[in-house]
Amino acid sequence: MDLKIITPEFSIESREVAKMVGKRHSNLVRDIDIYIEYLLNSELSSAKYFVESSYKDKSGKTNKCYLITKMGCEMIANKLTGQKGVVFTASYVDKFNKMERKIEKPKFEIPQTFSEALRLAADAIDENRRLKPAADYTYKILANKGLETVSVIAKNYGMSSIKFNKLLHDLGIQFKQGGVWYLYAKYQDKGYTHTEPFEYPDTNGNKKLNNTMKWTQKGQKFLYDFLKAKGILPIIEMKVTQ
Structure with missing residues (x-):
C-alpha cells in the first residue's frame, strides 16, 4: 500500500474541505459516513479515500473528523457541479501537488553526534510504542x-x-x-x-x-x-x- 494514501501529510482535513466546498462540517462528515458505508458494503477499502480522525474544539470536546486523500477529494468533487466543482477541483489538485513536492524532499537528517543518534533511536521507539497498541487492538478485531x-x-x-x-x-x-x-x-x-x-x-x-x-x-x-x-x-x- 502506498503510505502517502493514509498519512496526514498527504491528506486534507475534512474541516478544511468543508470550507472549500461551502458546506457545514457536520453535513460533510455525514456524507462521508454514507460513502464509507457504501464502500464497506462493496468490500472496497475506504482507507484509500477517508481516514477517521478527531479534533478538540475550543471547549475541549473531542469531535469526529476525517483525513481526506486525493481520491476522496475526487469523490467529493464528483458530487459538485458548476463553478463550485471547478474551483474545488483546482484547489485540491493544487494542494496535493504542493504536498507531493514537499514529500519528495528528503526529511531524514543524518545524526552528527553519538548523542543525536541515541535521541533519534529513542524517538523512533517512543513513536512505535505509541502506535502499536492501537494497531494491535484493531488487528485483534479484524x-x-x-x-x-x-x-x-x-x-x-x-x-x-x-x-x-x-x-x-x-x-x-x-x-x-x-x-x-x-x-x-x-x-x-x-x-x-x-x-x-x-x-x-x-x-x-x-x-x-x-x-x-x-x-x-x-x-x-x-x-x-x-x-x-x-x-x-x-x-x-x-x-x-x-
Whole structure:
C-alpha cells in the first residue's frame, strides 16, 4: 500500500474541505459516513479515500473528523457541479501537488553526534510504542471472524458487561426489551450484531429459551471507532496515553 494514501501529510482535513466546498462540517462528515458505508458494503477499502480522525474544539470536546486523500477529494468533487466543482477541483489538485513536492524532499537528517543518534533511536521507539497498541487492538478485531459476546468486549475496556451495556444505551446505540439488548433503528441492518437463542434452566429446572445479542467483526470495529471518537479507549491504548 502506498503510505502517502493514509498519512496526514498527504491528506486534507475534512474541516478544511468543508470550507472549500461551502458546506457545514457536520453535513460533510455525514456524507462521508454514507460513502464509507457504501464502500464497506462493496468490500472496497475506504482507507484509500477517508481516514477517521478527531479534533478538540475550543471547549475541549473531542469531535469526529476525517483525513481526506486525493481520491476522496475526487469523490467529493464528483458530487459538485458548476463553478463550485471547478474551483474545488483546482484547489485540491493544487494542494496535493504542493504536498507531493514537499514529500519528495528528503526529511531524514543524518545524526552528527553519538548523542543525536541515541535521541533519534529513542524517538523512533517512543513513536512505535505509541502506535502499536492501537494497531494491535484493531488487528485483534479484524483477525476474529466470528461473533463476540459483549462481556468479552467490555473486558477489553475494563468494564463489566452491565456497565458497558449501559454505556452503549446512554450513547444511543442499543435498547433493552424483554431482557434482551437490540440496536436502535439507525444501526440495524448494518451487519453489526447477530441475535441467537440460548437455553437456560428456570428456578424449577425447566429448560427455557431466550435470545442474546453478539457482535460481528464489523460491529466490533464500529464500536471501537465510535467509542474512540468519544474519547473512550480500550485498556491497551489507555496505558499508553496515561
